[in-house]
Amino acid sequence: MSTNRVMRAVRLEAPGRPFTLRAVAVPEPGPGMVRLRIGACGICRTELHLRDGGLDLGCRDFTVGHEIAGIIDALGDGVDPRRLGEKAVVYYYQGCGTCHHCRMGETHLCPAPLAQPGFTSDGGYAEYIAVPATHAVPLPGDADLAEAAPLGCAGSTAVHACRMAGIVPGEWIVVNGAGGVGLAVVQ
Template identity: 50%
Template sequence: MRALRYHGPRQPLRLEDVPAPEPGPGDVIVRVTAAGLCHTELHFLSGLLDLGVHPLTLGHEIVGRVERVGEGVPLSRVGERVIVYYYAGCGQCPECLRGDENLCAAPRAEHGFFTDGGFAERVRAPARNAVPLPDAVSDADAAPIGCGVTTAVHAARLARVALGDWVVVYGAGGVGFGLVQVARLQGARVIAVGRSEAKLAKARELGAEAVVRAGAEDVAARVRAITGGRGADVVFELVATRETMDASVKALGKRGRLVFVGYSEDAFQVHPIQLVVNEQVVTASVGNTLAELRLAVDLVAQGRVRTVVDRTLPLERFQDAIDSLQAGRLVGRAVLVP
Protein backbone atom coordinates (compact mmCIF):
# COMPACT_ATOMS: atom_id res chain seq x y z
CA MET A 1 0.00 0.00 0.00
CA ARG A 2 1.02 3.64 -0.31
CA ALA A 3 2.19 5.44 2.83
CA LEU A 4 3.73 8.83 3.49
CA ARG A 5 6.94 8.05 5.37
CA TYR A 6 8.87 10.21 7.81
CA HIS A 7 12.63 9.60 7.75
CA GLY A 8 13.70 11.82 10.61
CA PRO A 9 14.31 15.52 11.25
CA ARG A 10 15.00 17.76 8.26
CA GLN A 11 14.35 14.90 5.81
CA PRO A 12 11.50 15.28 3.31
CA LEU A 13 8.46 13.05 3.69
CA ARG A 14 8.34 10.40 0.97
CA LEU A 15 5.38 8.60 -0.55
CA GLU A 16 6.42 4.94 -0.58
CA ASP A 17 5.08 1.44 -1.13
CA VAL A 18 5.08 -0.48 2.13
CA PRO A 19 3.54 -3.82 3.18
CA ALA A 20 -0.11 -3.45 4.24
CA PRO A 21 -0.60 -4.10 7.98
CA GLU A 22 -2.08 -7.40 9.18
CA PRO A 23 -4.47 -7.40 12.13
CA GLY A 24 -3.21 -9.00 15.34
CA PRO A 25 -5.56 -10.28 18.04
CA GLY A 26 -7.87 -7.47 19.17
CA ASP A 27 -6.95 -5.22 16.23
CA VAL A 28 -8.81 -3.69 13.36
CA ILE A 29 -7.44 -2.60 10.00
CA VAL A 30 -8.88 0.75 9.00
CA ARG A 31 -9.00 1.77 5.35
CA VAL A 32 -8.15 5.46 5.75
CA THR A 33 -10.46 7.92 3.97
CA ALA A 34 -9.29 11.20 5.57
CA ALA A 35 -6.32 12.25 7.69
CA GLY A 36 -5.76 15.76 9.01
CA LEU A 37 -2.41 17.53 9.02
CA CYS A 38 -1.59 18.98 12.45
CA HIS A 39 1.03 21.62 13.21
CA THR A 40 2.80 18.92 15.24
CA GLU A 41 3.84 17.36 11.91
CA LEU A 42 5.92 20.50 11.30
CA HIS A 43 7.67 19.93 14.64
CA PHE A 44 8.55 16.38 13.53
CA LEU A 45 9.92 17.73 10.26
CA SER A 46 12.04 20.41 11.92
CA GLY A 47 13.26 18.01 14.61
CA LEU A 48 11.86 20.09 17.49
CA LEU A 49 9.84 16.98 18.30
CA ASP A 50 12.01 13.91 17.80
CA LEU A 51 10.92 10.65 19.33
CA GLY A 52 13.72 8.87 17.50
CA VAL A 53 11.36 6.53 15.65
CA HIS A 54 11.69 6.44 11.87
CA PRO A 55 10.86 5.50 9.24
CA LEU A 56 7.31 6.09 10.39
CA THR A 57 3.95 6.95 8.89
CA LEU A 58 2.79 10.22 10.44
CA GLY A 59 -0.84 11.38 10.79
CA HIS A 60 -2.81 11.28 14.06
CA GLU A 61 -6.19 12.65 12.88
CA ILE A 62 -7.44 9.45 11.26
CA VAL A 63 -10.86 8.59 9.81
CA GLY A 64 -11.84 5.57 7.75
CA ARG A 65 -13.75 2.29 7.50
CA VAL A 66 -13.00 -0.91 9.34
CA GLU A 67 -11.84 -3.24 6.59
CA ARG A 68 -10.68 -6.31 8.54
CA VAL A 69 -10.74 -7.48 12.13
CA GLY A 70 -8.30 -9.58 14.14
CA GLU A 71 -9.02 -12.51 16.42
CA GLY A 72 -11.54 -11.68 19.13
CA VAL A 73 -13.06 -8.66 17.35
CA PRO A 74 -16.67 -9.11 16.16
CA LEU A 75 -16.97 -9.45 12.39
CA SER A 76 -19.91 -7.06 12.62
CA ARG A 77 -17.43 -4.24 12.97
CA VAL A 78 -16.30 -4.62 9.35
CA GLY A 79 -17.60 -1.66 7.38
CA GLU A 80 -17.98 0.60 10.42
CA ARG A 81 -17.05 4.29 9.92
CA VAL A 82 -14.55 5.18 12.62
CA ILE A 83 -12.16 7.78 13.95
CA VAL A 84 -8.98 6.45 15.56
CA TYR A 85 -7.95 7.38 19.11
CA TYR A 86 -4.21 7.74 18.68
CA TYR A 87 -2.98 6.60 22.12
CA ALA A 88 -2.94 2.99 23.28
CA GLY A 89 -1.80 3.01 26.90
CA CYS A 90 -0.43 0.02 28.78
CA GLY A 91 -3.76 -0.34 30.56
CA GLN A 92 -2.07 -1.15 33.90
CA CYS A 93 -0.39 1.98 35.23
CA PRO A 94 -2.13 4.45 37.57
CA GLU A 95 -2.58 6.93 34.71
CA CYS A 96 -4.20 4.34 32.43
CA LEU A 97 -6.41 3.08 35.24
CA ARG A 98 -7.71 6.65 35.62
CA GLY A 99 -8.27 6.90 31.86
CA ASP A 100 -5.34 9.30 31.38
CA GLU A 101 -3.75 7.23 28.63
CA ASN A 102 -2.14 10.38 27.25
CA LEU A 103 0.19 10.30 30.28
CA CYS A 104 1.00 6.58 30.19
CA ALA A 105 4.74 6.04 30.69
CA ALA A 106 4.79 2.79 28.70
CA PRO A 107 2.20 3.14 25.95
CA ARG A 108 1.77 0.25 23.52
CA ALA A 109 1.16 2.61 20.64
CA GLU A 110 0.82 6.25 19.69
CA HIS A 111 -0.37 6.47 16.12
CA GLY A 112 1.43 9.09 14.08
CA PHE A 113 3.99 9.64 16.87
CA PHE A 114 5.91 6.40 17.29
CA THR A 115 3.42 3.95 15.76
CA ASP A 116 2.35 4.14 12.11
CA GLY A 117 -0.42 6.68 11.62
CA GLY A 118 -2.99 7.75 9.08
CA PHE A 119 -1.09 9.16 6.11
CA ALA A 120 -1.43 5.78 4.39
CA GLU A 121 -4.08 3.67 2.73
CA ARG A 122 -4.47 1.55 5.86
CA VAL A 123 -3.66 1.69 9.53
CA ARG A 124 -3.74 -1.02 12.19
CA ALA A 125 -5.16 -0.05 15.58
CA PRO A 126 -6.61 -1.77 18.64
CA ALA A 127 -10.37 -2.26 18.13
CA ARG A 128 -11.17 -0.17 21.21
CA ASN A 129 -9.35 2.78 19.60
CA ALA A 130 -11.68 2.72 16.59
CA VAL A 131 -14.50 5.00 17.73
CA PRO A 132 -17.74 4.89 15.69
CA LEU A 133 -18.59 8.03 13.74
CA PRO A 134 -22.18 9.17 13.26
CA ASP A 135 -23.42 9.71 9.68
CA ALA A 136 -24.00 13.41 10.39
CA VAL A 137 -20.27 14.15 10.06
CA SER A 138 -18.44 13.66 6.77
CA ASP A 139 -15.05 11.94 6.71
CA ALA A 140 -13.12 15.13 5.95
CA ASP A 141 -15.00 17.16 8.55
CA ALA A 142 -14.46 14.41 11.13
CA ALA A 143 -10.68 14.16 10.72
CA PRO A 144 -9.80 17.31 12.73
CA ILE A 145 -11.82 16.00 15.66
CA GLY A 146 -9.03 13.46 16.26
CA CYS A 147 -6.60 16.06 17.57
CA GLY A 148 -7.86 19.61 16.88
CA VAL A 149 -11.16 19.36 18.75
CA THR A 150 -10.17 16.69 21.26
CA THR A 151 -7.04 18.53 22.33
CA ALA A 152 -9.24 21.58 22.91
CA VAL A 153 -11.68 19.57 25.03
CA HIS A 154 -8.80 18.27 27.13
CA ALA A 155 -7.05 21.63 27.55
CA ALA A 156 -10.27 23.44 28.47
CA ARG A 157 -11.03 20.77 31.04
CA LEU A 158 -7.56 20.99 32.61
CA ALA A 159 -7.78 24.80 32.70
CA ARG A 160 -11.11 24.57 34.54
CA VAL A 161 -12.65 27.15 32.24
CA ALA A 162 -15.64 28.49 34.15
CA LEU A 163 -18.79 30.53 33.52
CA GLY A 164 -17.90 34.16 32.86
CA ASP A 165 -14.14 33.59 32.53
CA TRP A 166 -12.21 35.66 30.05
CA VAL A 167 -10.31 33.20 27.89
CA VAL A 168 -7.58 34.13 25.42
CA VAL A 169 -6.94 31.73 22.57
CA TYR A 170 -3.47 32.73 21.39
CA GLY A 171 -3.11 31.25 17.91
CA ALA A 172 -6.22 30.96 15.75
CA GLY A 173 -5.57 27.69 13.94
CA GLY A 174 -6.51 24.02 14.01
CA VAL A 175 -6.57 23.63 17.79
CA GLY A 176 -7.45 27.28 18.44
CA PHE A 177 -10.73 27.06 16.53
CA GLY A 178 -11.70 24.12 18.71
CA LEU A 179 -10.74 26.02 21.85
CA VAL A 180 -12.78 29.09 20.91
CA GLN A 181 -15.89 26.92 20.67
CA VAL A 182 -15.27 24.64 23.65
CA ALA A 183 -14.46 27.61 25.92
CA ARG A 184 -17.70 29.26 24.78
CA LEU A 185 -19.64 26.08 25.58
CA GLN A 186 -18.15 26.24 29.08
CA GLY A 187 -19.53 29.75 29.49
CA ALA A 188 -16.39 31.76 28.82
CA ARG A 189 -15.99 35.03 26.96
CA VAL A 190 -13.34 34.44 24.32
CA ILE A 191 -10.65 36.69 22.87
CA ALA A 192 -8.85 35.20 19.86
CA VAL A 193 -5.36 36.38 19.01
CA GLY A 194 -3.81 35.89 15.58
CA ARG A 195 -2.04 37.60 12.76
CA SER A 196 -4.22 36.77 9.80
CA GLU A 197 -7.54 38.59 9.23
CA ALA A 198 -9.13 35.51 7.69
CA LYS A 199 -8.40 33.34 10.72
CA LEU A 200 -9.61 36.01 13.13
CA ALA A 201 -12.80 36.38 11.11
CA LYS A 202 -13.31 32.62 11.38
CA ALA A 203 -12.67 32.78 15.14
CA ARG A 204 -15.36 35.45 15.44
CA GLU A 205 -17.78 33.35 13.42
CA LEU A 206 -17.11 30.46 15.81
CA GLY A 207 -17.88 32.54 18.89
CA ALA A 208 -14.94 34.77 19.80
CA GLU A 209 -16.34 37.97 21.28
CA ALA A 210 -13.20 39.98 20.53
CA VAL A 211 -10.17 39.50 18.34
CA VAL A 212 -6.69 40.97 18.64
CA ARG A 213 -4.36 41.31 15.70
CA ALA A 214 -0.87 40.33 16.85
CA GLY A 215 1.83 42.37 15.20
CA ALA A 216 -0.49 45.31 14.57
CA GLU A 217 -1.66 45.69 18.19
CA ASP A 218 -0.08 45.33 21.64
CA VAL A 219 -1.70 42.02 22.56
CA ALA A 220 -1.41 42.26 26.35
CA ALA A 221 -2.63 45.88 26.44
CA ARG A 222 -5.61 45.01 24.24
CA VAL A 223 -6.53 42.02 26.39
CA ARG A 224 -6.34 44.21 29.51
CA ALA A 225 -8.52 46.83 27.85
CA ILE A 226 -11.11 44.31 26.67
CA THR A 227 -11.29 42.72 30.13
CA GLY A 228 -11.76 46.08 31.87
CA GLY A 229 -8.20 46.08 33.18
CA ARG A 230 -8.46 42.70 34.93
CA GLY A 231 -6.58 40.57 32.44
CA ALA A 232 -7.46 37.07 31.29
CA ASP A 233 -8.55 34.22 33.54
CA VAL A 234 -7.09 31.72 31.10
CA VAL A 235 -4.62 32.07 28.24
CA PHE A 236 -4.18 29.09 25.94
CA GLU A 237 -0.75 29.31 24.29
CA LEU A 238 -0.81 27.71 20.86
CA VAL A 239 2.22 29.52 19.47
CA ALA A 240 4.67 29.85 22.39
CA THR A 241 7.44 31.89 20.85
CA ARG A 242 9.37 34.26 23.09
CA GLU A 243 7.25 37.16 21.87
CA THR A 244 3.88 35.45 22.36
CA MET A 245 4.83 33.96 25.74
CA ASP A 246 5.82 37.41 27.00
CA ALA A 247 2.49 38.82 25.82
CA SER A 248 0.59 35.87 27.31
CA VAL A 249 2.17 36.39 30.72
CA LYS A 250 1.41 40.11 30.62
CA ALA A 251 -2.19 39.46 29.61
CA LEU A 252 -2.84 37.16 32.57
CA GLY A 253 -5.04 38.39 35.41
CA LYS A 254 -5.15 37.46 39.08
CA ARG A 255 -5.31 33.68 39.59
CA GLY A 256 -4.95 33.48 35.81
CA ARG A 257 -4.00 30.14 34.28
CA LEU A 258 -1.51 30.07 31.42
CA VAL A 259 -1.92 26.78 29.58
CA PHE A 260 0.73 25.61 27.13
CA VAL A 261 -0.63 23.54 24.30
CA GLY A 262 1.79 24.66 21.60
CA TYR A 263 5.55 25.05 21.74
CA SER A 264 8.38 26.42 19.64
CA GLU A 265 12.16 26.29 19.94
CA ASP A 266 11.97 29.13 22.49
CA ALA A 267 12.15 28.57 26.25
CA PHE A 268 9.65 30.09 28.67
CA GLN A 269 10.74 32.71 31.17
CA VAL A 270 8.78 34.37 33.91
CA HIS A 271 9.82 35.96 37.17
CA PRO A 272 8.20 34.03 40.04
CA ILE A 273 7.25 37.26 41.76
CA GLN A 274 4.61 37.91 39.13
CA LEU A 275 3.14 34.45 39.71
CA VAL A 276 3.35 34.83 43.49
CA VAL A 277 1.70 38.20 43.89
CA ASN A 278 -1.08 37.30 41.46
CA GLU A 279 -1.43 33.64 42.46
CA GLN A 280 -1.09 32.67 38.82
CA VAL A 281 -0.67 29.17 37.50
CA VAL A 282 1.41 27.97 34.58
CA THR A 283 0.33 24.61 33.30
CA ALA A 284 0.19 22.51 30.13
CA SER A 285 -1.99 20.08 28.26
CA VAL A 286 -0.97 17.13 26.14
CA GLY A 287 -3.27 15.11 23.94
CA ASN A 288 -6.52 13.78 25.23
CA THR A 289 -8.31 10.74 26.58
CA LEU A 290 -10.51 8.21 24.83
CA ALA A 291 -13.52 9.55 26.73
CA GLU A 292 -12.69 13.06 25.48
CA LEU A 293 -12.52 11.83 21.89
CA ARG A 294 -15.98 10.30 22.27
CA LEU A 295 -17.23 13.57 23.75
CA ALA A 296 -15.62 15.57 20.93
CA VAL A 297 -17.32 13.34 18.33
CA ASP A 298 -20.68 13.93 20.05
CA LEU A 299 -20.15 17.70 20.17
CA VAL A 300 -19.42 17.82 16.44
CA ALA A 301 -22.27 15.43 15.58
CA GLN A 302 -24.68 17.65 17.52
CA GLY A 303 -23.42 20.72 15.69
CA ARG A 304 -22.24 22.33 18.93
CA VAL A 305 -18.64 22.40 17.69
CA ARG A 306 -17.61 22.77 14.06
CA THR A 307 -14.36 21.61 12.57
CA VAL A 308 -12.64 23.92 10.12
CA VAL A 309 -11.24 22.31 6.98
CA ASP A 310 -9.45 24.65 4.60
CA ARG A 311 -8.86 22.07 1.90
CA THR A 312 -8.96 18.37 1.10
CA LEU A 313 -6.13 17.02 -1.01
CA PRO A 314 -5.13 13.61 -2.36
CA LEU A 315 -2.29 12.05 -0.35
CA GLU A 316 0.21 12.63 -3.15
CA ARG A 317 -0.28 16.41 -2.76
CA PHE A 318 1.07 16.27 0.82
CA GLN A 319 3.83 18.77 0.10
CA ASP A 320 1.28 21.37 -0.95
CA ALA A 321 -0.52 20.83 2.38
CA ILE A 322 2.71 21.07 4.40
CA ASP A 323 3.90 24.19 2.58
CA SER A 324 0.52 25.89 3.00
CA LEU A 325 0.44 25.10 6.73
CA GLN A 326 3.99 26.33 7.18
CA ALA A 327 3.28 29.56 5.32
CA GLY A 328 0.19 30.23 7.45
CA ARG A 329 -2.10 30.03 4.41
CA LEU A 330 -4.57 27.52 5.89
CA VAL A 331 -7.69 28.63 7.71
CA GLY A 332 -8.14 25.41 9.66
CA ARG A 333 -6.88 22.02 8.63
CA ALA A 334 -5.68 20.50 5.39
CA VAL A 335 -7.06 16.97 5.16
CA LEU A 336 -5.27 14.33 3.09
CA VAL A 337 -7.17 11.58 1.31
CA PRO A 338 -5.10 8.43 0.70
Protein backbone atom coordinates (compact mmCIF):
# COMPACT_ATOMS: atom_id res chain seq x y z
CA MET A 1 0.00 0.00 0.00
CA SER A 2 1.38 3.45 -0.82
CA THR A 3 0.31 7.05 -1.09
CA ASN A 4 0.28 9.10 -4.26
CA ARG A 5 3.41 10.84 -2.99
CA VAL A 6 6.72 9.97 -4.56
CA MET A 7 10.28 10.03 -3.28
CA ARG A 8 13.73 9.59 -4.72
CA ALA A 9 15.41 6.21 -4.29
CA VAL A 10 18.62 4.56 -5.46
CA ARG A 11 17.57 1.33 -7.14
CA LEU A 12 19.34 -1.76 -8.42
CA GLU A 13 17.62 -3.46 -11.36
CA ALA A 14 19.78 -6.58 -11.00
CA PRO A 15 23.16 -7.53 -9.51
CA GLY A 16 25.99 -6.39 -11.75
CA ARG A 17 24.04 -3.38 -13.03
CA PRO A 18 24.71 0.26 -12.08
CA PHE A 19 22.62 1.95 -9.41
CA THR A 20 19.93 4.29 -10.77
CA LEU A 21 18.12 7.20 -9.14
CA ARG A 22 14.37 6.89 -9.63
CA ALA A 23 11.08 8.24 -8.36
CA VAL A 24 9.08 5.62 -6.42
CA ALA A 25 6.02 5.69 -4.18
CA VAL A 26 6.45 6.72 -0.54
CA PRO A 27 5.71 3.58 1.53
CA GLU A 28 2.91 3.50 4.08
CA PRO A 29 3.39 1.44 7.24
CA GLY A 30 1.15 -1.60 7.56
CA PRO A 31 -0.06 -3.03 10.88
CA GLY A 32 2.78 -3.30 13.41
CA MET A 33 5.08 -1.19 11.23
CA VAL A 34 6.59 2.27 11.33
CA ARG A 35 7.77 4.57 8.58
CA LEU A 36 11.05 6.41 9.02
CA ARG A 37 12.08 9.61 7.29
CA ILE A 38 15.64 8.53 6.58
CA GLY A 39 18.32 10.81 7.97
CA ALA A 40 21.33 8.68 7.04
CA CYS A 41 22.17 5.40 5.34
CA GLY A 42 25.69 4.01 5.40
CA ILE A 43 27.65 2.60 2.50
CA CYS A 44 28.66 -0.98 3.27
CA ARG A 45 30.93 -3.11 1.13
CA THR A 46 27.89 -5.34 0.56
CA GLU A 47 26.22 -2.69 -1.61
CA LEU A 48 29.29 -2.69 -3.82
CA HIS A 49 29.16 -6.51 -4.06
CA LEU A 50 25.52 -6.20 -5.20
CA ARG A 51 26.38 -3.54 -7.77
CA ASP A 52 29.41 -5.44 -9.08
CA GLY A 53 27.46 -8.72 -9.35
CA GLY A 54 29.43 -10.58 -6.67
CA LEU A 55 26.30 -11.05 -4.55
CA ASP A 56 22.98 -12.18 -5.98
CA LEU A 57 20.15 -12.81 -3.52
CA GLY A 58 17.61 -13.23 -6.30
CA CYS A 59 16.04 -9.78 -5.89
CA ARG A 60 15.39 -7.47 -8.80
CA ASP A 61 14.50 -3.78 -9.01
CA PHE A 62 14.76 -2.79 -5.35
CA THR A 63 16.10 0.08 -3.26
CA VAL A 64 19.54 -0.68 -1.84
CA GLY A 65 21.07 0.36 1.49
CA HIS A 66 20.84 -1.50 4.80
CA GLU A 67 22.60 0.72 7.36
CA ILE A 68 19.61 2.97 8.09
CA ALA A 69 18.79 5.61 10.70
CA GLY A 70 15.94 8.09 10.72
CA ILE A 71 12.99 9.61 12.51
CA ILE A 72 9.68 7.77 12.79
CA ASP A 73 7.10 9.89 10.98
CA ALA A 74 4.16 7.49 10.54
CA LEU A 75 2.76 4.53 12.47
CA GLY A 76 0.83 1.46 11.39
CA ASP A 77 -2.06 0.08 13.41
CA GLY A 78 -1.06 -1.36 16.76
CA VAL A 79 2.13 0.67 17.22
CA ASP A 80 2.58 2.70 20.40
CA PRO A 81 1.78 6.34 19.48
CA ARG A 82 4.68 7.53 21.67
CA ARG A 83 7.06 6.27 18.97
CA LEU A 84 6.04 9.07 16.59
CA GLY A 85 8.99 11.47 16.25
CA GLU A 86 11.43 8.97 17.78
CA LYS A 87 14.92 8.56 16.33
CA ALA A 88 15.67 4.95 15.41
CA VAL A 89 18.19 2.72 13.69
CA VAL A 90 16.92 -0.18 11.58
CA TYR A 91 18.09 -3.68 12.46
CA TYR A 92 18.17 -4.99 8.92
CA TYR A 93 17.82 -8.73 9.50
CA GLN A 94 14.13 -9.36 10.12
CA GLY A 95 13.66 -12.96 11.25
CA CYS A 96 10.27 -14.65 11.52
CA GLY A 97 10.20 -14.06 15.28
CA THR A 98 8.78 -17.49 16.09
CA CYS A 99 11.41 -20.12 15.24
CA HIS A 100 13.94 -21.49 17.74
CA HIS A 101 16.73 -19.23 16.45
CA CYS A 102 14.63 -16.06 16.66
CA ARG A 103 13.49 -16.92 20.18
CA MET A 104 17.16 -17.40 21.17
CA GLY A 105 18.12 -14.00 19.72
CA GLU A 106 19.90 -15.55 16.73
CA THR A 107 17.75 -13.98 14.01
CA HIS A 108 20.64 -14.23 11.54
CA LEU A 109 20.09 -18.03 11.57
CA CYS A 110 16.33 -17.82 10.94
CA PRO A 111 15.33 -20.29 8.20
CA ALA A 112 12.40 -18.10 7.09
CA PRO A 113 13.38 -14.43 7.38
CA LEU A 114 10.65 -11.89 6.67
CA ALA A 115 12.81 -9.34 4.93
CA GLN A 116 16.23 -7.80 4.80
CA PRO A 117 15.91 -4.11 3.87
CA GLY A 118 18.43 -3.31 1.17
CA PHE A 119 18.84 -6.97 0.22
CA THR A 120 15.47 -8.70 -0.17
CA SER A 121 13.19 -5.69 0.29
CA ASP A 122 13.47 -1.95 -0.28
CA GLY A 123 16.28 -0.38 1.72
CA GLY A 124 17.54 2.95 2.92
CA TYR A 125 18.96 4.77 -0.10
CA ALA A 126 15.67 6.61 -0.23
CA GLU A 127 13.79 9.31 1.62
CA TYR A 128 11.49 6.94 3.55
CA ILE A 129 11.27 3.29 4.56
CA ALA A 130 8.58 1.21 6.28
CA VAL A 131 9.78 -1.55 8.63
CA PRO A 132 8.35 -3.64 11.47
CA ALA A 133 8.25 -1.51 14.63
CA THR A 134 10.25 -4.21 16.42
CA HIS A 135 13.16 -3.60 14.03
CA ALA A 136 13.23 0.18 14.50
CA VAL A 137 15.57 0.31 17.49
CA PRO A 138 15.10 3.52 19.53
CA LEU A 139 17.99 5.97 19.75
CA PRO A 140 18.59 8.75 22.28
CA GLY A 141 17.12 12.08 21.23
CA ASP A 142 20.56 13.64 20.82
CA ALA A 143 21.91 10.79 18.65
CA ASP A 144 23.61 11.76 15.40
CA LEU A 145 21.83 9.78 12.67
CA ALA A 146 24.93 9.58 10.46
CA GLU A 147 26.92 8.07 13.32
CA ALA A 148 24.07 5.74 14.31
CA ALA A 149 23.24 4.31 10.86
CA PRO A 150 26.00 1.63 10.84
CA LEU A 151 24.87 0.31 14.23
CA GLY A 152 22.14 -1.79 12.56
CA CYS A 153 24.76 -3.82 10.65
CA ALA A 154 28.40 -3.40 11.67
CA GLY A 155 27.54 -2.39 15.24
CA SER A 156 25.11 -5.23 15.89
CA THR A 157 27.46 -7.73 14.21
CA ALA A 158 30.31 -6.60 16.46
CA VAL A 159 28.20 -6.82 19.63
CA HIS A 160 26.96 -10.27 18.67
CA ALA A 161 30.50 -11.50 17.91
CA CYS A 162 31.76 -10.24 21.28
CA ARG A 163 28.87 -11.89 23.11
CA MET A 164 29.36 -15.20 21.30
CA ALA A 165 33.10 -15.11 22.09
CA GLY A 166 32.46 -14.34 25.75
CA ILE A 167 34.62 -11.21 25.68
CA VAL A 168 34.48 -9.12 28.84
CA PRO A 169 35.48 -5.45 29.31
CA GLY A 170 39.21 -5.02 29.87
CA GLU A 171 40.12 -8.31 28.21
CA TRP A 172 42.85 -8.33 25.56
CA ILE A 173 41.79 -9.54 22.11
CA VAL A 174 43.10 -9.45 18.57
CA VAL A 175 40.91 -7.82 15.94
CA ASN A 176 41.94 -8.99 12.49
CA GLY A 177 40.68 -6.35 10.08
CA ALA A 178 39.80 -2.70 10.39
CA GLY A 179 36.56 -2.55 8.45
CA GLY A 180 33.23 -1.49 9.93
CA VAL A 181 32.83 -4.57 12.12
CA GLY A 182 36.45 -4.60 13.29
CA LEU A 183 36.36 -0.92 14.23
CA ALA A 184 33.07 -1.44 16.09
CA VAL A 185 34.63 -4.32 18.08
CA VAL A 186 37.56 -2.10 19.07
CA GLN A 187 35.16 0.56 20.34
